[in-house]
Amino acid sequence: MDQIATLGAMGTFSEIATKKYIEVSNKKLEISYYPTIRQVFKAIGQECNLGIVPIENTLDGFVQRTLDLLLESDFYIVNEIIIPIQFSFVANSQNISDIEKIYVQFKTRGQCYNFLDEFNQIKLITTESNSESFSQVKKGHIAEGAIIPRHLLDTKNDFSLCIDNVTDSEHNQTRFIVLAKSKDDYEIDKTYKTSIIILEGVADQAGVLSKILNEFSTKNINLKSIISRPTKQELGKYYFFIDIEGHKDEEEIREALDKIRKNNLVKILGSYSLLGD
Numbered sequence: 275m276d277q278i279a280t281l282g283a284m285g286t287f288s289e290i291a292t293k294k295y296i297e298v299s300n301k302k303l304e305i306s307y308y309p310t311i312r313q314v315f316k317a318i319g320q321e322c323n324l325g326i327v328p329i330e331n332t333l334d335g336f337v338q339r340t341l342d343l344l345l346e347s348d349f350y351i352v353n354e355i356i357i358p359i360q361f362s363f364v365a366n367s368q369n370i371s372d373i374e375k376i377y378v379q380f381k382t383r384g385q386c387y388n389f390l391d392e393f394n395q396i397k398l399i400t401t402e403s404n405s406e407s408f409s410q411v412k413k414g415h416i417a418e419g420a421i422i423p424r425h426l427l428d429t430k431n432d433f434s435l436c437i438d439n440v441t442d443s444e445h446n447q448t449r450f451i452v453l454a455k456s457k458d459d460y461e462i463d464k465t466y467k468t469s470i471i472i473l474e475g476v477a478d479q480a481g482v483l484s485k486i487l488n489e490f491s492t493k494n495i496n497l498k499s500i501i502s503r504p505t506k507q508e509l510g511k512y513y514f515f516i517d518i519e520g521h522k523d524e525e526e527i528r529e530a531l532d533k534i535r536k537n538n539l540v541k542i543l544g545s546y547s548l549l550g551d
């Protein structure tokens with residue numbers, strides 16, 4: 275059976291996103307778990323045909339690790355999936371004041387700031403996934419706690435302390451992308467979004483970025499998001515990740531991209547729809 279790579283072990287939000295993808299897409303896929311987002315990327319096109327990674331969260335913004343790996347890789351985004359995200363806190367001490375150490379995933383931390391700010395002089399241990407935080411606290415060491423996905427509270431556990439909801443917002447969501455080695459066919463009845471990266475050419479000159487954006491606005495192409503990532507080679511040099519509404523094969527978009535390409539190196543990450551659309 276075809277494999278789909280996801281961040282694991284079991285219990286992550288990535289796993290929930292992957293299960294939703296399998297269900298809605300109606301594909302026969304077996305989930306393979308990898309402990310880091312980088313390893314998920316490595317598996318695609320090797321042991322796995324597809325992979326799912328988080329890219330953006332309501333409270334904590336874009337997942338920088340995913341953006342950097344998209345720069346290095348040559349995969350296509352073929353779908354996006356949005357799922358609700360809520361966290362709980364569990365610990366092996368009855369009193370919150372006794373807790374000395376908290377395990378928290380690197381992206382989760384920015385989604386539970388208000389709760390974590392209540393602790394003074396606490397040691398925060400950063401993990402790669404929420405399931406890693408869960409398995410650390412499950413070892414039962416006294417005075418240790420963890421922020422875990424709320425759905426894991428339902429699994430049988432012996433924690434001395436459980437605080438049901440510690441997320442900064444009840445409307446919190448994470449957007450995941452499905453990555454593949456090859457792109458899907460364009461289906462005219464679907465609503466698409468196209469992601470590109472401006473790799474070079476955003477020179478330190480007046481108006482360069484505005485010229486790029488102008489190509490979209492003059493053709494009435496809706497800009498969904500624009501963010502920058504450092505090139506890591508020189509201070510002040512950035513790559514731009516741009517999302518626009520529509521498919522890259524639509525005439526207006528093709529023309530706009532052709533014009534932008536005249537002065538810039540453009541990488542197309544893919545045209546894709548929201549799962550279920």
Ligand SMILES: O=C(O)C(=O)C[C@]1(C(=O)O)C=C[C@@H](O)C=C1
Nearest residue numbers: 286287288328331381403404448
């Ligand atoms: O560790 C998990 O549960 C994940 O799926 C990863 C991840 C992320 O890195 O953004 C996904 C959703 C949540 O926003 C927090 C963590």
